[in-house]
Amino acid sequence: MTTATGWAALLLGKNGLRSLALAGGVALHAINVYLVTTILPSVVKDIGGLDYYAWNTTLFVVASIIGSVLSAKCLTGLGPKLAYAVAGVIFAIGCGICSLAPDMGVLILGRTVQGLGGGLLFALPYSMIRLVFDEGLWPRAMALISGMWGAATLIGPAVGGVFAQYDAWRAAFWVLIPVTLVFMLLATLMLPKKSTEPRAKVSVPMVQLALLTAVVLAISLGSIKPSPLFNGLGLLVGLVLLYAVYRVEGSDKHRMLPKNSLSSHGALLPIYLSMSLMVIGMTSEVFVPYFLQVLHLQTPLVAGYIAALMAAGWTLGALYSSSLARESANRATLYGPVFVVVGLALACIFVPQTTGSLLSLCGVSVGMVCVGTGIGLAWPHLLTRVLANVPDAEKDIAGASITTVQLIATAIGAALAGMIANLAGFTTPGGVEGASSAAAWLFGLYALLSALLFITVRQVIRRDTVEGHVDRDVLLATEKPELP
The missing domain is CATH 1.10.287 (Helix Hairpins)
Structure with a gap:
């Protein structure tokens, strides 16, 4: 068994093929998220269903939560090879249903199936790293897989934008099927049939x-x-x-979170609340491509990339913030809510405008970057505090809770965004007038909701100061964010 720990050991030979298989699963899930966000306005234009616009995200994410939570049981019961194959089949079936959808109801069904398979593809690779690589390669493997979200912000809008501009949104789903089958074949060839670890009872x-x-x-x-x-x-x-x-x-x-996570006197509750508020604020990006196409007359490609600026800002903010010393990290965490609220306020001002001017488009873009940057500044330090405030016996469930809380907040945030938008005129009267009103209310209310971060984040810092220091080693191990 090799003990090499460099990138070459991870990316060359059999390890390279294994890395491609595992990273490919996460990439499929991530690219699909941004691809669908980009093409959805074209889908609605073709088959209708504007009333259910947000459902494409909410039910997809709910199914992803279920898939993610079931991944450990699936891996234990089926083994790495078969578990990955099952995940790929479910995802491919979902893509096929979406591509053939005659109406929004069938499309949402396909998105739900996609979400279940995508949740498995998203969670399984993280669990498989310890099964297929030497321990010295684990940090780089984690970084490689997490980096797929950054790649998705470039690939997803590009693929979706091209297909949408040529009125071929169905082909965007078809393209994902052969790519999924390739990764499934690679996984079948390179992943072990069974886990070498003793089977542990997994509760759901x-x-x-x-x-x-x-x-x-x-x-x-x-x-x-x-x-x-x-x-x-x-x-x-x-x-x-x-x-x-x-x-x-x-x-x-059978808990989803560490013990006493929801206690008002514990350290974890304000951390989870801060994470949730940040993610909920970010779910407003679901509507951004539609608003930009209807109100600012932008192409699907441009609209998709402007919406993805939130995710890009998150990555850049996290890369800067994750290496900061303790005091600087605390300041970055406190500044995060300022960026988030200012970004959403800018979106509230500039997204509803119908002038189509360069100034308004720049205002929207700056707002998107600000929201993502604010989340990125605080996110690594919120994650480290989750892990630092639980006993060693609860580290595993604490690590899993990060993804669980993020996905739950995404689903609730998207559902709430749909409610606000529809109530503000998104569907009635609809059109330019309805979209402008919906944008103003959505970003305005989300800016107000995000203002609660000033309270929750200060509670995080205060309780951390009182109860002790954050483990610096944990901080370095979680420097890369997981994007929704």
């Missing part, structure tokens, strides 16, 4: 998963009609179900 928090799905569905159903009463009822039911999740999580032995 089914009650929490069911309740969280019901939360997102309640908010999404409430957004169908532009009626304040109907919307309010959906939101109320969603909040009641979210409280039920809180009660079950606090008492159930």
Whole structure:
């Protein structure tokens, strides 16, 4: 067994093919996220379904949560080779359904199937790293797989934009199928059939998963009609179900989060709240391509790339922030909410404009970058505090909780964004007038919601100062963010 730890050891020979297989799964999931965001305005123009615009994201993410949570059980029961193959088949079937969709209902069904397969493709590689590589290669393998999100911000909008501009959005889904089959074949050839580790019993928090799905569905159903009463009822039911999740999580032995995570006196609650508020603010990007095409008359390609500036800003902010010393890291964490709120405020000002001027487009772009940069500045240090504030026996569930919280916040944020947009006129009266009103309300309310970060982030810093120092080694190990 080789003990080499350099990039060459990871990227050449059999390890190179294994790396390609694992990174390819995450890349497929990530590229699909930005591809669909870019082509969705063209899809709605062709088959209708504007009322259900946000559902393409909400149900996709809910299914991704389920796939991600089930990945450990799938890996244990099927082994690496078969588990990866099953994930690929599910994802490819979802792509096929989307490509043939005659209406929005079928498309959403396909997106849900895609999300289940994508969640597995997203989570399995992280679990497989320790099974297929020597321990010395683990940090670089993690960095390689995480880096696929950065690549996706370049590839996804480009692929989606080209197909959308030629009115061939269905082909965008078809293209993903053979690429998925190639990675499946590579995984079948290069990954082990069975795990060499002893099988551990894997529990699945089914009650929490069911309740969280019901939360997102309640908010999404409430957004169908532009009626304040109907919307309010959906939101109320969603909040009641979210409280039920809180009660079950606090008492159930099959937990999604570390013990006492939701205690008002613990260190983890403000961290999770800060993470959630940041991710919810970012979900507004779902509507950005549509707003830019309708209000600013931009092409799908340009609109897709401007929307992706949030993710690009996140990556750049995290790369800068992750190597900061303790005091500087605390300052970066405190400055993060300022960037997020300012970015959303800029979007509230410039996105609703219909002048199509270069100034308004620059204002939108700066706003997108600010939101992402603010998240990136704080994100690495929030993640390290999650891991630093749990005992060693809970490190695994704490690590998994980072992705879980991020995905849950994404689903709830997208559902809430759909509710706000529809209530503000996105579908009625629709068109330029409706899109302008929806953009103003969506970014304005999300800027106000994100202002709560000034409270939660200060609580994070205060409790960390009181309870001790963050482990510097953990900080370096988690410098790369996971993008939604």
